[in-house]
Amino acid sequence: MLRELKNYLVWRLILRQPRMRRFLQRALFPDRDEIVTLFGARLCANSQLEFGYWRSARLAANSQALRDEIPFLLLFASLARPGATFVDAGANVGLWSANMARLAPLYAGLRVLSFEPNPATFRRLERTAAFYDCMTPVNCALSDEVRTLKMVQGAVSSVFAPLTENSAATAFHLKDEPVEIEAKPLDSFLDGHDDILMKIDVEGHEREVMAGAARAFAERRVRALYIDMFEPDARAAILAQLAAAGLTPLDAATLEPFGSESERILAVRWDEGAANA
Numbered sequence: 001m002l003r004e005l006k007n008y009l010v011w012r013l014i015l016r017q018p019r020m021r022r023f024l025q026r027a028l029f030p031d032r033d034e035i036v037t038l039f040g041a042r043l044c045a046n047s048q049l050e051f052g053y054w055r056s057a058r059l060a061a062n063s064q065a066l067r068d069e070i071p072f073l074l075l076f077a078s079l080a081r082p083g084a085t086f087v088d089a090g091a092n093v094g095l096w097s098a099n100m101a102r103l104a105p106l107y108a109g110l111r112v113l114s115f116e117p118n119p120a121t122f123r124r125l126e127r128t129a130a131f132y133d134c135m136t137p138v139n140c141a142l143s144d145e146v147r148t149l150k151m152v153q154g155a156v157s158s159v160f161a162p163l164t165e166n167s168a169a170t171a172f173h174l175k176d177e178p179v180e181i182e183a184k185p186l187d188s189f190l191d192g193h194d195d196i197l198m199k200i201d202v203e204g205h206e207r208e209v210m211a212g213a214a215r216a217f218a219e220r221r222v223r224a225l226y227i228d229m230f231e232p233d234a235r236a237a238i239l240a241q242l243a244a245a246g247l248t249p250l251d252a253a254t255l256e257p258f259g260s261e262s263e264r265i266l267a268v269r270w271d272e273g274a275a276n277a
Helices: 002-015 018-028 051-061 064-068 070-077 095-101 119-129 206-211 214-218 232-244 272-276
Strands: 033-038 041-046 085-089 111-115 135-138 141-143 147-154 161-163 173-185 196-200 222-228 248-251 264-268
Touching: 002 018, 033 051, 041 051, 051 064, 064 070, 070 095, 070 222, 070 264, 085 095, 095 111, 095 119, 095 135, 119 135, 141 147, 141 206, 161 173, 196 206, 206 214, 206 232, 214 232, 232 248, 232 264
Parallel strands: 085 111, 085 196, 111 135, 141 173, 196 222
Antiparallel strands: 033 041, 147 161, 147 173, 222 264, 248 264
């Protein structure tokens, strides 16, 4: 109630009073043009005349979701087309999945498979999925084979991570509170899915998740892949699998060729179907 009253007063007494608004903006903020970054795009905005964009860019710079997820989600959403399947490996509560599922009215036959291993987080993912008919949540860890993974938690759900020979707990994890989670290869879920867009955010287990989708990659059913960070020793194996699948790796932040300093991969196969979609 107080927030609604505050919003009404701002709208009525400031936003609808251009002289008052201009006075406050001139009093509170410098009059200068700045290059700002908003949702991954660089803009020239005046701190008074484009105050909304200028302020949003400053807020986004201090928000992990707005800075590190939304720009890449926007890029990935642009690759959707009718009949595609979006695979969200490490869905958490479904930020990526829900935003891809929102596109279903525009792209007939679009499907979303959302994988989240943490049972508590999965309960929230299920509630998210209830809003979208095309979204299927799966409470399962993904790996290179059927096995049991020892996972560690943190203070926030986004750092739920496997403990394997290729990854280890970090300062973000509660090392003394491991849990065991059953894992399956991704290929066991992908029969009948022939145009796959895949996002992998699995806290150091990226190589194993890709190995578990070897058949889908080999059959060139994966059209695009986004990887949010990866272990340095997995780099060669990941790039080799992408090359074998005909996927071109790009630096997701710049869309330039993937280089030695790149951290996030956006890999795309430029086939005839994609070009004509």
